[in-house]
Every structure is written in structure tokens, then in C-alpha cells.
Amino acid sequence: MASTPGDDQSEQPEQNTQQGLLDAGQSVATAVQTTLGPNGHDKMLVGEKGKVLVTNDGARILDRIEITDPVGQAIARAARSQQQAVGDGTTTTVILTGALLSSAQSLLADGFHPTTIVDGFHRATDVARDRLPEYAVSVDRTDEVLLENVAKTTVTGRWDETNTARFAELTVSALQAVGFDRSKLGIEAYPGGQLQESELVDGICIDMESSPATVDDWGRSDRRIPNPRIAMVNSEITIEKPDAVASVTLESSDQAEQFRDHEQAVRSKIVATITELDVDVLFCQKSIDEPIRNSLSRAGILAVERTRQDQFDATCRATGATAVQSVDQLTPEAVGQAGGVRRRTVGTTETLQVVDCPLETRCSVLLRGGTPHVAAETERIVAECSRNVCLAVGDGRVVAGGGATALALATELRSAARSVANREQIVIDAFGEALEEIPRVLAINAGRDPIDALSTLRTRQAGNEPTAGIGSSGEGREMIDAGVVEPYPVFDRSLAIALDAASMILRIDDVIETTATERGDAADTTHANDHAGPDTGGYPWAISH
Numbered sequence: 001m002a003s004t005p006g007d008d009q010s011e012q013p014e015q016n017t018q019q020g021l022l023d024a025g026q027s028v029a030t031a032v033q034t035t036l037g038p039n040g041h042d043k044m045l046v047g048e049k050g051k052v053l054v055t056n057d058g059a060r061i062l063d064r065i066e067i068t069d070p071v072g073q074a075i076a077r078a079a080r081s082q083q084q085a086v087g088d089g090t091t092t093t094v095i096l097t098g099a100l101l102s103s104a105q106s107l108l109a110d111g112f113h114p115t116t117i118v119d120g121f122h123r124a125t126d127v128a129r130d131r132l133p134e135y136a137v138s139v140d141r142t143d144e145v146l147l148e149n150v151a152k153t154t155v156t157g158r159w160d161e162t163n164t165a166r167f168a169e170l171t172v173s174a175l176q177a178v179g180f181d182r183s184k185l186g187i188e189a190y191p192g193g194q195l196q197e198s199e200l201v202d203g204i205c206i207d208m209e210s211s212p213a214t215v216d217d218w219g220r221s222d223r224r225i226p227n228p229r230i231a232m233v234n235s236e237i238t239i240e241k242p243d244a245v246a247s248v249t250l251e252s253s254d255q256a257e258q259f260r261d262h263e264q265a266v267r268s269k270i271v272a273t274i275t276e277l278d279v280d281v282l283f284c285q286k287s288i289d290e291p292i293r294n295s296l297s298r299a300g301i302l303a304v305e306r307t308r309q310d311q312f313d314a315t316c317r318a319t320g321a322t323a324v325q326s327v328d329q330l331t332p333e334a335v336g337q338a339g340g341v342r343r344r345t346v347g348t349t350e351t352l353q354v355v356d357c358p359l360e361t362r363c364s365v366l367l368r369g370g371t372p373h374v375a376a377e378t379e380r381i382v383a384e385c386s387r388n389v390c391l392a393v394g395d396g397r398v399v400a401g402g403g404a405t406a407l408a409l410a411t412e413l414r415s416a417a418r419s420v421a422n423r424e425q426i427v428i429d430a431f432g433e434a435l436e437e438i439p440r441v442l443a444i445n446a447g448r449d450p451i452d453a454l455s456t457l458r459t460r461q462a463g464n465e466p467t468a469g470i471g472s473s474g475e476g477r478e479m480i481d482a483g484v485v486e487p488y489p490v491f492d493r494s495l496a497i498a499l500d501a502a503s504m505i506l507r508i509d510d511v512i513e514t515t516a517t518e519r520g521d522a523a524d525t526t527h528a529n530d531h532a533g534p535d536t537g538g539y540p541w542a543i544s545h
């Protein structure tokens with residue numbers, strides 16, 4: 001870009017600080033660049049105690065690496081905002097922010113004032129977000145193929161093609177079954193077995209690992225309890241013991257007998273309450289006294305101990321049962337109902353499936369996978385997939401991935417810039433250039449020459465393929481047909497958040513180091529702001545202003 005000694009040229013020392021800040025911002029973006037897209041690599045993060053995390057999720061990487069400079073921290077915060085808002089597109093946001101800072105750096109060197117750059121970037125973002133709908137394709141809950149493609153695009157690069165397709169299908173059918181309400185979908189990962197043995201089951205799946213005796217009570221594995229009445233108890237089910245007394249001294253055999261009789265009577269009362277209410281299955285969040293459990297079992301009542309909180313709550317909501325603190329609080333109204341309860345063995349884990357619940361149609365995805373680490377990672381990926389599919393359904397639009405939309409918007413910006421008569425024109429152009437960083441990085445990660453790849457794409461887009469992008473092997477492809485689509489809000493948010501982060505950084509002209517001791521009351525507030533404190537728009541030092 002030609003040097004334009006402008007009337008708004010900044011002071012020299014100020015500019016040096018600013019250049020330093022921008023360099024720092026770009027180095028954060030460079031750190032995550034190689035993880036972008038289907039050919040992105042994972043990063044292995046090794047913690048202080050040697051704990052290893054392998055991930056290619058931009059937000060997770062930036063969360064874990066120690067970033068000391070305020071600009072890097074601002075970018076990490078931008079990634080976190082993206083993650084919280086839409087759950088995907090974090091690497092894109094970081095790369096875009098880095099590219100904007102790089103464009104800004106050239107503009108500053110050419111004598112543009114930061115304010116002119118920030119204003120121009122805002123205008124460019126407005127144009128880009130205004131044009132974005134023109135590149136969108138409508139989607140609704142019946143478009144299985146398109147929705148599966150959204151799911152596949154989310155997970156590309158993590159599994160082989162067969163597993164990707166299988167999980168995409170699993171996710172979409174699970175969501176269809178629960179009316180695209182993610183809160184009604186249980187995602188349970190069980191280590192052991194093969195990834196491809198993962199399956200979708202009706203109803204709520206309750207783990208019986210922590211209630212081994214129930215499995216014995218259950219007997220035959222194909223036994224099914226039709227139309228069970230279900231009771232839910234929050235606290236431990238036991239006979240009350242005098243709290244303050246550690247031991248009871250019994251002076252005669254009569255007394256011992258009386259004591260036993262008393263205990264027996266209390267137990268019988270508990271069991272009687274449950275049987276009188278005609279309960280078939282009892283879930284308890286804590287433990288159940290063994291003799292009580294045995295009596296219940298003899299009375300044909302299935303008692304499940306230590307039910308996991310989320311599964312317990314889901315059962316209450318779906319069956320209409322009200323959780324009570326103790327058995328004596330159980331009433332006919334507190335008892336819920338389901339269409340059936342059956343046992344299901346998932347690998348080596350016994351689970352209990354509550355199906356056909358009257359109040360909520362629920363569904364569970366049972367994921368299998370080698371080690372606990374693999375199972376947990378699979379759970380995270382499927383959760384991300386289902387979030388993206390719901391986002392697409394909720395918004396009703398998807399856009400082409402593979403950098404196609406970013407490149408198309410860059411072209412839009414170039415033509416929009418021509419209608420701006422002042423120097424903002426150059427800034428808008430520079431914003432377009434920054435957008436091209438997305439297809440450029442995708443091409444580089446796929447081992448292609450980015451200049452060749454981008455020029456081919458521009459030609460194809462200018463022809464009749466406005467959604468041509470970088471395919472998974474780096475080749476130019478029409479992205480919608482290739483099935484590379486993303487929920488509209490993901491890209492839209494990336495644009496907005498990258499703009500906010502870049503403008504915030506550009507407004508900083510100096511960093512003043514303050515130490516905790518000098519600040520006194522503000523000891524470690526920077527840290528607090530980083531994680532949980534009020535958002536000060538990214539100025540860690542401005543907390544108490």
C-alpha cells in the first residue's frame with residue numbers, strides 16, 4: 001500500500017507501542033492458525049503437572065496457554081465470547097481478529113489514524129453482515145440432509161468419514177425425536193467398545209454403576225416393567241439414628257429385642273408407605289439402607305440408589321414425579337408415571353431405560369469409545385454437533401463453509417468500497433483482505449498454494465458459483481453441494497466479535513503496567529476479570545474506574 005502521509009498521522013512513540021500491541025495480537029492468531037478446518041492439526045497442551053490435553057478447539061487452546069499481554073488476553077476473551085454465544089467458530093474469530101490487526105498495522109504505517117480505521121472497520125462489518133443473508137440457504141427441521149451436513153461440518157477432521165456420517169445421522173435423528181430441544185436429549189458416554197457401537201435409545205438412560213444391587217434384583221435381562229409408577233426421593237433412605245449418640249448401650253436381652261423391634265417397625269413403615277402407593281420403581285439420589293432395599297425387592301419394587309443428579313431431575317420432569325426429601329413425604333400426587341422401564345446393557349455398563357414418559361419425549365445418545373478420555377471427547381463433540389444443528393434450525397439459515405462465504409463477502413466489500421469517496425474506502429478494502437484470511441489459511445492447512453487457490457476461487461465465484469470454497473483436500477469446490485455448511489449465526493457472530501476485539505485493541509495507545517501492591521485493594525483483579533469479573537470491555541486495568 002502506498003504511503004499517504006496523512007493529516008491524522010500519530011505520534012512516533014505512541015505508534016511504536018501500538019505496533020507492538022498489534023504484533024502481539026497477531027502472534028496469538030498465528031498460534032491457532034494451523035488448527036483451522038478439516039486439515040487442521042491438534043495442539044498438545046502440557047500443563048504444569050504434566051497433564052496433557054490434545055485439542056484443536058481455539059477457545060480451549062487460548063484458555064489454557066498463559067497469555068500475559070493484554071492484547072492476547074483480549075483475543076482469548078473474544079474466543080470465549082464466541083464459544084459462549086454460539087459454541088463454534090472460535091478459531092475463525094481469532095484468525096479474523098488477527099487478520100484485522102494485521103490490516104490495521106499496514107494502515108497505521110501508511111498514516112491512517114486508529115479512529116479512521118475503527119470507523120472503517122465498523123462500516124465494513126455493517127456491509128458484510130447486511131450482505132450475508134444473500135449467501136444463506138434456508139433450512140428447516142425436515143431438511144435431514146442439510147442438517148446432517150451441518151453436523152458433519154462441525155466435526156470434520158475429528159473422525160473418519162464413516163464415523164462422521166454416522167454421528168451426524170445419530171445427532172439429527174436424536175434431535176428430531178425430541179423436537180430440537182437439546183434439554184431433552186441425554187448424551188451419555190460409556191468407555192469400552194467401539195465408536196460405531198454408539199446408538200440412540202428412547203427415553204432416559206439411567207446408569208446403574210452406583211447401584212449394583214439393583215442389577216441383581218432386576219433378574220432377567222429382558223424383564224420389563226410396564227406402566228411403572230415412579231417415586232423419587234432426594235435423601236438417604238434409612239432408619240433414623242439418634243444423631244448425637246455414637247453407640248447405644250443395651251442392658252438386657254429384652255432391651256436388645258425391643259430395639260430390634262423398633263428398627264424393624266420403622267423399616268416396615270417405610271416399605272409399607274411405598275407399597276401402599278403402588279410404586280414400581282423408586283429412585284433415590286443417596287443410598288438406601290440394605291434391609292429396606294431387600295424388603296422392597298421382595299415386595300417387587302425396584303429400588304435404584306445414588307441416581308445421578310441430571311438423570312434424576314430428567315426423570316422427575318418427564319414422568320411428572322415430585323422429588324421428596326424422605327419417604328414419609330411421599331403422596332399419591334408425588335408419584336410419577338412412565339410407559340415402561342427396561343434394563344439395557346451398554347458394553348459392560350448396566351443401565352435402566354425409562355421410556356414413553358407422559359410429560360416429555362426424551363431421547364438418549366449412548367456413546368461408546370475406547371478409553372474414558374475418548375468417550376469424554378466424543379461426548380463433547382456430539383454436544384457441539386447438536387448445538388450447531390439446533391442453532392441452524394432455530395435461525396432457519398445456513399451459509400457455505402470452506403471460506404466460501406468469507407471470500408464472497410470480501411468481494412462484496414471491494415465493490416462497496418468503491419462507492420465511498422474518502423479514505424475509509426481503503427479501510428473497507430483492507431477489511432475485505434482480512435476476510436480472505438479464512439480461505440487462505442484453509443488452503444495452507446490443506447497443503448495448497450494460497451495464491452493459486454484464492455485466484456481460482458475468485459474466478460469461480462465471479463462466474464456462477466458464488467459459494468465456491470476450499471474443499472477438504474484443498475481443492476476448489478462448490479460448498480453447498482459438497483455439504484460444507486455452517487449455521488448462519490456462527491459466521492455472523494465471528495464477524496461481530498472479531499470487529500469488537502480488533503476495535504478495542506486499536507483504541508489502546510499505551511499499556512501502563514500496574515502491580516497488585518501499588519493498587520492495594522485491586523490485588524489480582526486482572527486475574528478475576530479474566531475469568532469471572534465484570535466485563536470492562538477488555539480493559540483489565542480499568543476495573544475500579
Ligand code: ADP
Pocket residue numbers: 035036037038040056057058088089090091092093152153154156400401402403438442470471472484486
Ligand atoms: P472453528 O473453531 O472456527 O470452528 P474449525 O477447526 O472447526 O474452526 O474449522 C472451521 C472451518 O473449517 C470453517 O471455515 C468450515 O467451513 C471449514 N470446514 C469444515 N469442514 C469442512 C470441509 N469438509 N471442507 C472444507 N472446509 C470445511
Ligand code: MG
Pocket residue numbers: 088089090154
Ligand atoms: Mg468448528
